[in-house]
Amino acid sequence: MKKPIQRDLFPGALEMMILRTLKRQPMHGYALVQDIKRTSDDLLQIEEGSLYPALQRLLKEGFVKAEWGISSTNRRVRIYKLTATGGKHLEREVSSFERMLKGITQVLAPGEL
């Protein structure tokens, strides 16, 4: 069981990070989760498995596509790739996320209390 404090990324956050990571280069699930963990300096504790439902959602929406391929460790894996619509979706999400973040930061910013 995980401690609740590590949980709860807001909805869509994981998807956004997946799309962003895939934008750099196509990769398979395991590599993807390691990459996200590494890039976030392990600040984000992502349950590795939670990646898969998110990937399925993205597949269904057509934001990514998957092809079977061989990984660097010589395994048959599904390699995910960002699609054009996925790219557009990412841009939209990121800009709306930034607006939201800005709003939250402004509210939280130390001011006259």
Place this chain on the structure above:
Amino acid sequence: MNWLRQLFSRQRLYRELSEEIQAHLDEKIEELVAGGMPEREAKQAALREFGNIGLIEEKSREVWAWPLVEEVFFDIRYGLRTLSHSPVFTAVALLTIAIGIAANAAVFSIVNSVLLKPLNYPKAEELVALHQVAPGAEGLADFENGLLLSPSMYFTYADHNQTFQSLGVWITGTANVTGMAEPEQVRTVAVSDGVLQTLSVPPAVGRWFSQVDQVPNGPGRVMLSYGYWQRRFGGDRRVIGRNIMVDSQTREIVGVMPQGFRFVDSDFDLTTPLAFDRGKAILAGFGFHGIARLKPGATIAQANADLARMLPIWMDSWSNGPGSNPHIYETWRITAMIHSLKQQVIGNVGELLWVVMGTIGLVMLIACANVMNLLLVRVEARQQELAVRTALGAGRARIV
């Protein structure tokens, strides 16, 4: 057709997902082992970091599933399981509903065949019953049949009408057939010229009556129904030309009507020509059903007007014998009220049938109410189970 392909490819999708997750775990373990961890520990660590595999697979599958459909499906499965725990209750409830449904189906099949299916004649929408009413003729005209036609009316209408392709009159009766194996009383329909032409159903064997057969005291002719033909003659096609004795009169068989043919609403065994004697016809003798086929485009209103126009001609052309006043019928206030043949056949039965249908529907409701009561009693007993399900997170809708 995307969703269809999706439906069929789902199994493959799920397999691939499991494979992918397994590969993920293998890779993780391999990496941990390479980092110097014992394999057993590595396995546990990989699983720990991955999370609940079953739940994750389910969540991944849910993405592709139709949650609503599958929820309903699981509810049904749950319901069946509950029912199988109490076979007696299930049997009673099923039986109650089954009887209700069966009664409904039975009545509806009658309603369907009587009310909703068209008559079994070519271009049946052109067929009309020559219905007339005579409010001034107490006793002679009844509510159901109105004032039937007399032979002289038939002659007048046949000669002078402008709205019908053909028309004729007919009457049902019985006759004794003798001279064969054993005497038999059969149902007959006697027809004037024009009835068969109006109904337009060709004979299965032989020919219709023609005008020659309608000559009074002419050669006796008879046609058979399909059923009678099968029953008495074994469907032998050589019956045409044979003679049978009908009410002690020799009649030659000229044709057989096809299976299922009826005269409007009358089943019959034999049909004979009426062979009216024009010379002996008088005004009276209102005993015959009239049937006609409208000219294409003619309406029932036009036909009613046509009949109204011909009634004076009828009174002027015939009499009831010397010294009688043919215009006495003006006091009867004879009025044409032609129906479509379908309406004539169904008549009041239609309303009656709808009432029956409604009653049976009510029976069905009562059956349902009974089952409902049984269910209520059981819900009372299932309080505990329901409480547990609620606690486990079942939504209100799913419990109901």
